[in-house]
Amino acid sequence: MKTSILKFIVKRILLGVMTLFIVSLLIFAVTQALPSDPAEAILGREATPEALAALRAEYGLDKPLVSQYTHWLGGVITGDLGTSYATMTPVSEYISPRVSASFFLLLIAALGSIPLSIVIGANAALRRDGKFDTSSSLISLILAAMPEFVVGTILTVIFSTTIWQVLPAVTYLEVGAPPWSDIKGLALPVLTLLIAVTPYVSRVMRAAMVEVLESDYVEMARLKGMNERTVLWRHAMPNAVGPAFQVIALNLAYLAGGVIIVERLYNFPGIGSALADAVRSRDLPVIQYLALIIAGVYVITNLLADIGTVLVTPRLRTRLS
Amino acid sequence: MACRECLQVLIGVEKVNSGLRIINLRLNVAATGNDIVDEVNLTIEKGRVLGLVGESGSGKTTVGLAVLSHARRGVEIAHGEIYCAGTEVLGLDADAKRRIRGELVSYVPQDPASSLNPALRIGVQLMEVLEVHDFGGSSEARKARIKEMMAEVLLPTDDQYLERYPHQLSGGQQQRVGLAMAFACRPSVIVLDEPTTGLDVSTQEHVLKTIRQLTRDHGVAALYITHDLAVVADLADDVAVMYAGRVVEQGEVAEIFGNPAHPYTRHLVAAAPDIAGKKQIVGLSGRAPSPGKRPTGCSFAPRCELAADECREAFPPNVRISDAHSAACIKIGKRGETATQTSPTIQSVSQGDVIIEVRNVSAGYSGTTVVHDVSLTLRKGECLALVGESGSGKTTVSRAIGGLHREWTGSILLNGVPLRSAARQRSVEDRLGIQYVFQNPYGSLNPRRTVGDSIARPLLIAGISKSASRSQVLDVLDKVNLPNSYANKFPDQLSGGERQRVAIARALVSNPQVLVCDEVTSALDVLVQAAIVDLLGNLRKDLGLSMLFVTHNLPLVRSIADHVAVMSEGRIVEVGPSESVIGDPQQQYTRNLITATPSIERSLL
Amino acid sequence: MNSSEIENSGLSRRHFIQGLGSAAIAAGVMSTSSINALAAPFAIKKGGVLKIGVVGGANDLFDANYIVAKADQARLMSTFETLLTFNEKFQPVTTNGLAESAKANSPTKYTIKLRKGVKFHDGSLLSADDVIASFKRLLDPAIKTTGKPLRTFLDPSGLVKIDNLTVEFNLKLPNVDFLATLAGYTYAISKAGYDGKNQIGTSGYKLVSFTPGRESVHRRFNDYWDAKNVHLNEVRIIDFADKTALVNALIAKQIDVAVDIPFEQFKTLKSKKYLNVVENSAGAWLAFCMRIDIKPFDDNNVRQALRLLVDRKQMLNRVLSGHGKIGNDLYGYIDANYNANAYPQRQQNVAAAVALLKKSGYSKSKPLRVELTAPDDTSGLVLMIQTLAEQAKKTGGVVIIDAKVIDGGTYWSSKGQYMNTGFYTTYWSGRSYLAQAAASMDTYPETKFPPANSKFRKDYELASGTINAKKRREIIARMQKEEFEKGGYIIPFFNNFADAYSTKVVGVVKRPAQLNMDYYAHGFKYISLA
């Protein structure tokens, strides 16, 4: 059984790698279509044709697309991601600290939102149509309805500039400092992301819980005389989290997109702001790498969700053997 | 309430302190206050089994759950008293209720597959009942008890088996686990809610045997809920018949089946096919009224051929027929014409031309062969029953004939001409010539189309104009005894029986030569089943249809088919005229199947 | 330099920044105006970390002779120094400069004497060789610097080392503005051998680290030649992608200075007791460019009609909330010779415009339909083209302007709308009339004005060699007349800019300056934290 799970995981990983490969092709194709010549973007409009040609040769921009792609992909695999056109520094050097900062932000947001969603969803399902259910569903609906930048703007006004000046308005990380060095500064970005994701996940959680609570085996557990806590945590929860995993994964991937806005809002030095910046400055190597990373987040969270679902669902787990 | 005393006298209060007593129970739809069940009075003595029978929607399960002081969402217990071994359970507080469940009174659910938690090992699920009721005092004692119970329900007792998850067990094993769980804490009362529905007859036989054994050995009062009269006859000591939320008749098994008093009971018995004898089964039209739509008087009056004005004025009182027999009817003793069992038997019209020939067909799913080298012959005007337990391959064969299953080899000939595998590849004539009627009428009609539209589709595809098709639709509706107005209805406005009639109408509209009926009655109540069987018989007679009748229901075969082919594990084990195969089976497999099938007649002997 | 990123223009990606021009023609006489060398009227506290916020991003660059955005200005100013600087009247002075004295021998010959004992951040002494190397770098067309305007009148061979601390500049063409040119902040002095990567300057703070898009850290340089005026321990220049975030950070007291605040927040920031808001103007301008060699703008009637169409007051209000001065289609606002002819202010006159257009055959039935473009990275320009399009509606359909916003990368590229189409937008920093005329004529011929064989060019050459101020004024007036009547620019206004900083920050002098924070207080000198 163990080896078959391993086999399943390996298969899923291979599938993920394939998805990423196609994604990389797509990213490359799309970024090639960006207007304006990177060589000129670097050297400026005054550059001589010779200088432009030399730079194109240096970055391999004069080679056929296929060899540019294989060179790029080879670079991605070996960790040589090229030079950022905008910063003129190696992409990895520019991006790495931002990747860890963003991942930390995402991690905190995910670690906060998952249990929060589960608790809210489970409670709402348990007291269905009760006060908590109605109010939590209404509040989550309202919060989910507002785009992140609106939520963020409102939070800033409330907590840092106009009403109370209790939280930092922006995240300030000294260069080289770990992302957790400004915990207070993370408060608003995390809160914004929580508000963006929790309503949706908690609603899914509620729906999954409702379905499970309506199931025969939960009724049976009650008829066996199990107390409500056991019914909820032992009988209902394990069956509800399986389907919820998929949604959580999708939402983590959504978070990876949400950081673009949140990071800009709070001047957070992460991949989101770097991406927005890179798109504006046509910084192809950075766009390509970041898009790949974000797609990778999606592939990995999905992979984890699939594996998680299989692990908590005995039927799937044992079917593999 | 006034006659509480007389009721108690009637049911013998003094005896039931150790059994189950239900007094004047009523449950409502919480939102509307309409009664789901009312005036339910039942008594089960220790060690006895009471069969609670009735059609779906009659309130059997609601009563059963009330015994555990449980009402489903949207349902509330209005009033009544339920004594389990002397303890009144409805008035208990939430914590006390929790404590009696599983300990004093336990429940065996209808569908073990969905009632066992898929995420927990069966050992855990067994153990937790014992733990929560603090049974045995120690973990070792509980483990011993689990082994003991597993042995009693004839399951392996080793630890590895207990480590299994529910889905790793067969249906019968799952139900045994359910039984073990129910009996684990030595309850005084047990409610069994159709525990054998969905099980094959041989498995059912074993489970029933186990139930009988356990109730007798442990002196448990068992409430056995079912719609299957034969099972009741086989297992129960007493019977209570429910109709539209009321108990209309109750008494000892022999009394009820030998001398049914209430017209409804008589209809039920008349509609039930029996393996023990060739019997013309008789159906009944209409359906039981749902909560909120019940008439003031007798709920059965609208369908009752004996109904008089007085029946419609007030709900009839319980009339005592004998010490162990009472019925809620004022017309007891009067017999209607419909209940006579003198209808002519089906004439054998075999020996016509061969219309369908199945030659050496093997079929499977994605590489796994489930049907091996099957050959069958269906003659014009004949009804051939294809019987077998689930997984025997009977449906695969029928689907291959209908062009719904593509993965097969061999040949199927219609009028001597080989058929293509998929319906879509077949010629229009071939397609129209063989029509398929599905098992589940709830799934075979598109809920978003009107009945008329659904029936008309084959005609429109064949290029018949809309107006021309309309008259044909009305024509076939008439053939299946549905009024014209049904053409504009949607499936969800129809009862199961009506839907199945529509499905048959849809098949008939193409003027087929062959009707493939795939378990067409298995989702239906017995009265409706009888009516459908009756309809099919008439159609066969009137239209000269040939019919392949696929079923797992052996008793039914006797009532409908000329010939029968018995399938097991993808092979045909025995073929022959129905009477001879069932009356005098030549193969051991068929013999076992027949013995395992419960029968009212046999039980009463 | 173009300091007209009115708002949101953080990344103004012009890849060709002109050296900051000069102002007054202060030929020869160099007064050491001491406005900055004031004795502080407040107690100076030593130490502390100054955090200044500025709009920037991954495009941030760090170079002694090249900038793109405000963030780059701040960093350049924090590390490098020029030979001369400007006083409050935009005259070149030696205060805060590396020159001890500067002398104009003739319109083509200038002698600069360096301060003694100036040390680079690596400890080496500043010498004439470093100055010559720096200017050679500026003159090298292969290196991306702001030196292009220099090249028209200076060759590397004209740079002569007189002694270790004296350099002579021999120009190939006369330029009476040359000393002002030397005060341009991107003509800063780096150590000989500077490659644009190792930021070794002479300022009071030396670079510790620089991370594009994040921040740069600068620590006090103890061997600074004017060490007594360097008070802070550290300066951090922090990037903000979004102006709102920048202002929020200031309000939330996370930074001490917000450079170049949006006018939208002016009142709010002013109302905060813990903040100072300083507004400045330095003759920077935003303009519409009409190429006089492209139809229909080759027709002067069309050009003049469009100039008459503009409601300048409204445009100033809409685009800058009124924070600026009305323009009259002439540049060189900080020049003493601005509007030397004293032309009446051009007012919106739709009837006159329509009449002019009628002469050229345009009417309601045959309208003048033109496309006007602006880059999306400079929101002031975006607002301007929209305002003009809106104002053109007053002609009742005779003039139809299609305002199009173009992606900045495309717009500014060599094949983009900028300089290649008939009607587009531009922005410039303030400089003297002649310097601007040279830039607009040769370095960046945005309008292709003047036409070939025009007297304008001869007059320019004449004026550049004329030391006599009165005579020069006459020549300039002739040139201005020509431009006012036939030129291709529509200059609706000169824009202001503003900074806000915490009241804790002391030592920022309020005076006219071309860069924010009083030239970033010349490398954060004089500034301390209370």
Next chain:
Amino acid sequence: MNTTLVEANFVDERPPGLFRQALKLRRTQVGVVLSTLLITVALIGPFIAPFGSTEYVDMPNTLDVPGTLLGTDYFGQDVLSRFLFGGRTILILAVIATSIGITLGTTLGLTAAYLRGRYDEIIMRALDVVLSFPQVLLSLVVISMFGPSNVLIICTVGLSTTPRIARIIRGSAIGVVERDFISAAEAIGETRKRVVFSEVLPNVTSALLVEMNLRLTYSVGLIASLAFLGFTPEPNAANWGLMIQENRVALTEQPWGVILPTMALALMTIGTGLIGDGLSRVSAGIDRGGKGE
């Protein structure tokens, strides 16, 4: 046996459609009222606006301008008029984008569910690739490629919505495809196209309705977010999303420029969200009461 069936006099009337059932819920009613209100504002707003959508009124970000109710915005235009003009574009953009996503997503989802096997795998894998780019990222990159235009925004928002809808539709269609009436349709020789669109599709409308609502909500938010990041086809076009971005800087001086469109977007999305919530509750049968027997 008597032949003609007595037509039972208590045949259940047909249960009302999903939307009608949902309308019985308070939340759906509130949702309908909110959405109708906002759609009305968006549609008739331009006709009752006191000023033109780009007309200059007075100095930007001034609160007390005579003749205006709420003062001027960042560009000296009447805030109220901008607001009244601003609903139409974003609504139309969002509706068209969502429709594209719905059409494509439904088609692909149904096809995948119906064909199963290899085709299913290929379709879903391909959609997975699209799905692996967050919507904002995808829109950002594509729009930066071709420059922001309404058509492009509609296309990217629509396309990035497609896989999300396809997944949901596939999920609910898979259950439908297994049902016998699909086999019945195949048995009578219905074409594949007809089976997919007239047999399967009508049976996933509940899921579709719910998803449509959700996606409309998200599309409005996404288009507004793109405007926030500075990607908007016509700068200064009256558009609630863009309005928030434009006036955000001056939030403290002219709050109405942010408050009005924020409220409008929020109420609008809350409205559609409530409708969607009501629909999903009804379609999940959650509020239908107990299972009965």
